[in-house]
Amino acid sequence: MTVTEYQKSAYIASQAADVRVNFQLESDDDGMTLNMGPQHPATHGTLRVIVRLDGEKVVWADPAPGYMHRGYEKLCEVRDYAQVTTLINRIDWLGSFANEVPFILAAEDLMGIEAPPRAQYIRTVLFEMARIANITLFLGDMAAQLGAVTPVFYAFRDREYVLNLIESATGGRFHPNFDRIGGLKDDLPKGWIDETKLVMRRIRGFCDEMDDLLTGNRIFEARTRGIGVVPRGIALEYGLSGANARASGVDFDIRRDEESPLPWRQLDWKVWTHPDGDSFARFWVRQQEVRESTKMVEQLLDGLPAGPIRAKTPARIRVTAGETWVHTENPLGEMGYYVVSDGSPGGPFRCKIRTPSFSNVSIVPWLLRGVYVPDVITILASLYFILGDIDR
Amino acid sequence: MAPEADGPGATATEEAPTGPPEPPAPTPRHAEIVEVLRAALGEGFCEHAYSARDAWVRVTPAAWLEAARACRDQLDLAYLCFIAGLDWKQADLGAEKLWDPEESPAAAPDDGPGHWVTGVAGGETRFQVFARLYDVVRHVGITLKADAGDGPTEAQPDGAPRAESWVPLFRGAEWHEREAWEMYGIEFEGHPGLRHLYLPGEFEGHPLRKDFPLLARELKPWPGLVNVEGLPGEEGDEGEEAAE
Numbered sequence: 001m002t003v004t005e006y007q008k009s010a011y012i013a014s015q016a017a018d019v020r021v022n023f024q025l026e027s028d029d030d031g032m033t034l035n036m037g038p039q040h041p042a043t044h045g046t047l048r049v050i051v052r053l054d055g056e057k058v059v060w061a062d063p064a065p066g067y068m069h070r071g072y073e074k075l076c077e078v079r080d081y082a083q084v085t086t087l088i089n090r091i092d093w094l095g096s097f098a099n100e101v102p103f104i105l106a107a108e109d110l111m112g113i114e115a116p117p118r119a120q121y122i123r124t125v126l127f128e129m130a131r132i133a134n135i136t137l138f139l140g141d142m143a144a145q146l147g148a149v150t151p152v153f154y155a156f157r158d159r160e161y162v163l164n165l166i167e168s169a170t171g172g173r174f175h176p177n178f179d180r181i182g183g184l185k186d187d188l189p190k191g192w193i194d195e196t197k198l199v200m201r202r203i204r205g206f207c208d209e210m211d212d213l214l215t216g217n218r219i220f221e222a223r224t225r226g227i228g229v230v231p232r233g234i235a236l237e238y239g240l241s242g243a244n245a246r247a248s249g250v251d252f253d254i255r256r257d258e259e260s261p262l263p264w265r266q267l268d269w270k271v272w273t274h275p276d277g278d279s280f281a282r283f284w285v286r287q288q289e290v291r292e293s294t295k296m297v298e299q300l301l302d303g304l305p306a307g308p309i310r311a312k313t314p315a316r317i318r319v320t321a322g323e324t325w326v327h328t329e330n331p332l333g334e335m336g337y338y339v340v341s342d343g344s345p346g347g348p349f350r351c352k353i354r355t356p357s358f359s360n361v362s363i364v365p366w367l368l369r370g371v372y373v374p375d376v377i378t379i380l381a382s383l384y385f386i387l388g389d390i391d392r
Numbered sequence: 393m394a395p396e397a398d399g400p401g402a403t404a405t406e407e408a409p410t411g412p413p414e415p416p417a418p419t420p421r422h423a424e425i426v427e428v429l430r431a432a433l434g435e436g437f438c439e440h441a442y443s444a445r446d447a448w449v450r451v452t453p454a455a456w457l458e459a460a461r462a463c464r465d466q467l468d469l470a471y472l473c474f475i476a477g478l479d480w481k482q483a484d485l486g487a488e489k490l491w492d493p494e495e496s497p498a499a500a501p502d503d504g505p506g507h508w509v510t511g512v513a514g515g516e517t518r519f520q521v522f523a524r525l526y527d528v529v530r531h532v533g534i535t536l537k538a539d540a541g542d543g544p545t546e547a548q549p550d551g552a553p554r555a556e557s558w559v560p561l562f563r564g565a566e567w568h569e570r571e572a573w574e575m576y577g578i579e580f581e582g583h584p585g586l587r588h589l590y591l592p593g594e595f596e597g598h599p600l601r602k603d604f605p606l607l608a609r610e611l612k613p614w615p616g617l618v619n620v621e622g623l624p625g626e627e628g629d630e631g632e633e634a635a636e
Contacts, residue, residue: 066590073575074600236528238564239472250528252471257531259445323512325446325524325535327473336473338524338535340511354474354524362567391590 031059036376038067046387049364051376058376061368063361068391076351081107081181081317084347089175091355092389095134095331097126097166100179103351105261106326106339107181110319114261117305119183124262125196125300126166126178127328128293132203133162134331135243135290138384139210142283145381146223151213158206161199168192181317183310193301200294207291215284224280228367228379231277238366239359242333243289244383246273247281254329262328267299279382286384318345332356332389357389418442421532425449425467432462441513450513450537456521457556457582459536463525464561473524473533475558475568477540477576480508480518481602518542519553521578523568540578543601557582575600 031054038046046067052059072091076084088103089096101123108114115123140155163173169188170176178185214220230240235248245252253271255264272288274281321343327336333356340350360383367383368376418426422442429449430437436455441448451459463469508518519540526533540553557580558565569580570589577598580586588595597604 066588066592069590071599074606078606233470234563236470237472237562239474239562241471245528252528323448324443325533334473336524338474338476338522340478342509350478352474352476358567359472359474359564362564366563 031055034373038064047361047380047385047390049368049376049380051368051373053373056372058368058371058373061365061376063364065361065387065390068387070392072392073351073353076348076353078347080345080347081319084351085177085179086175088353089172089177090388091353091392092134092330092332092335092357092386093174094137094386095130096172096174097130097170097176097178098134098328098330099335100177101127101262102326102328102330102335103337103339104179104181105328106324106337107317107319108261109324109326110322110339110341111181111313111317112320113182113311113313115183115311116308117263118187118307119309119311120262121300121304122184122188122309123179124264125297125304126169126176127262128297128300129162129166129196131293131331132290132297133159133166135286135293136162136203136206138286139207139283139290142381142384143210143214143220145377146220148213148220151210154206154209158203161202165192165196165199180310180313182313183308187309193304196301197298200297203294204291207287210287221280223375223378224283224382225276225278227279227375228371228382229277230363230367234363234366235277238363240333240363241356241359242329242331243282243285244333244360246271247285248277249273249275254327254334260328263300264296266303267296269296269299279378282382282384316345318343319348327354330356332384332386333360353392355389355392357385357387358392361385361390416442416444418447419445419532421530422447422534425463425469425532425534428466429459429462432466433459439513447534448513448537449534450515450539453538453540453555456536456538457558457561459538460523460525460558460561463534463536468527468529469525469534471526471528472558472562472564472568473526475521475523475565475572477553477572477578477600478511478520478522478537479576479600479602480510480515480520482509513537515539517553519576519578521555521572523558543577553578555580559583574598577601 031052034051034053035048036051037048048064048067050062050064052061070090072087075087079087084103085100088099091099136155136159140152143151166176167173169192170178170185172178230244230248232249235245235250240248240250241252251271251273256271259265269292272285272292274285319341321341323338323340325336325338327334334354335356336354338350338352338354339348342349364380364383367379371379426440426447426449433451433455436452436458438450438452440450449459508516510516510520515537517539519542520537521540522535522537524533524535538555540555542551543553544551553576555578557569559569559582566584567589569583570586572578573580573583573586574588574591575598587593591599
């Protein structure tokens with residue numbers, strides 16, 4: 001296998017340069033082209049949106065992702081299964097543990113292994129805590145995009161408690177890398193359960209605080225109600241998932257709808273939907289999602305079964321040849337791994353990573369057409385994407 | 393497919409495994425979906441496969457768009473999960489990824505036009521497109537596959553894999569197909585404009601093809617399996633065996 005000089009220089013150039021010859025930045029009408037990002041705070045990373053304006057109105061908008069493309073699908077092919085979890089932790093970095101679970105479930109599915117019940121419960125607890133850590137930040141950040149500074153400090157303050165708990169259980173604040181094929185790396189530390197229950201109460205208090213500060217606030221409502229409406233059919237065509245789909249009236253939550261080794265279906269909780277499909281609905285649905293998650297964590301901790309946390313697995317993982325698709329309801333929406341294994345001792349032959357933000361952002365050209373410039377920010381913030389999750 | 397295979401975690405039963413494992417029974421809805429697709433596509437329907445909770449259908453390249461239409465309009469599979477490419481060429485990517493030559497020298501891949509080792513639901517060509525559609529009301533999904541051609545071969549050095557675009561049916565297909573074009577070079581006919589999504593505009597090559605070198609590996613070789621030692625006390629601990 002040879003590498004041409006051109007490929008080498010293209011590789012180096014791709015690391016640093018911003019050369020995107022494909023984008024037609026100038027066109028014939030007398031509008032103006034505005035570059036939003038890649039450094040805009042509403043973009044949660046480095047999304048660049050090229051917006052063509054006619055006065056204050058958007059004529060077309062073209063998101064240009066890729067500033068953070070790390071090629072995980074390629075890298076997965078040259079690492080073994082245990083090493084892949086390190087990579088996929090960095091896809092949605094605000095809810096990292098939730099990225100590991102579907103991949104590990106896919107590998108377990110191929111190998112025919114099932115983790116013991118205690119491991120499944122702890123996985124679910126950490127999964128839901130990742131969701132809480134992720135969406136808490138959204139609730140504060142959404143307000144920050146509208147000019148309200150207080151909520152974002154509350155969000156960072158309360159997310160810290162959740163992150164501390166995740167850290168004390170897994171050793172990693174942002175990137176736990178805690179899930180293993182056949183179970184978990186470790187059991188929960190002493191005293192963790194009581195502390196977690198306290199924090200869950202605190203998070204519910206945070207949601208109430210957000211209610212006081214934002215819901216019903218005239219500025220907040222004026223800037224989000226009826227802005228960025230996504231109808232149900234369009235949401236399905238673009239593959240919107242998670243709270244974005246539920247805010248458009250799509251009653252779809254994989255935790256409730258599908259059989260899973262994780263015990264979501266044994267818990268008492270509710271999937272909230274909203275018929276409006278606007279920015280406010282997306283905010284509201286996420287807020288309810290956090291509340292439900294805190295209840296789930298409490299129920300899981302109350303019913304935590306005793307027993308081992310790891311099934312017996314061979315020391316060197318060799319995943320049976322085959323193909324499988326496993327998806328879960330991640331903080332941002334439907335995340336799934338299509339894993340093709342060739343039965344070799346190395347990693348997957350092909351690992352297609354379906355990330356929610358990719359589809360959630362692909363709707364942006366459709367959604368931004370005809371809106372006003374300040375609403376662009378609200379809509380992008382309410383769609384809630386994470387750049388690592390788009391670019392992979 | 394795999395859950396039925398005898399993996400290390402499979403429970404030991406009395407019956408000795410004779411021949412290939414019994415294919416698992418499909419769920420009723422998956423069986424229904426496959427039958428409707430078979431009726432709707434006629435000769436376009438190639439092959440299907442089931443696992444305990446999933447189904448695969450492979451269609452001819454000419455029926456790729458028609459299959460999506462039947463899924464969306466007749467079967468309520470209206471939610472587009474993803475569209476992606478697959479490359480079945482076996483290639484050394486700079487890590488011990490492939491078959492183990494010492495363990496099974498006969499298994500060395502002998503691939504080329506006409507004899508690619510393809511996955512579930514088969515296929516004849518090196519490149520395939522596959523997509524996942526989902527029914528958000530009944531909560532079932534299926535994977536559709538279609539052959540996309542061999543790409544560049546000795547006879548046709550600049551041949552490109554091809555597939556029909558799904559953009560007329562699913563608006564969201566636009567980005568997925570741009571990604572598949574960028575990563576595998578699959579030309580989607582009917583797509584409004586295939587251009588780079590992630591990579592810089594002048595980027596040359598299709599990174600997820602198996603013959604695209606992974607530059608990080610070329611410049612700095614990965615230790616790979618060389619460094620992996622058997623754990624103490626593990627069965628078949630290679631270190632101990634060597635010492636004995």
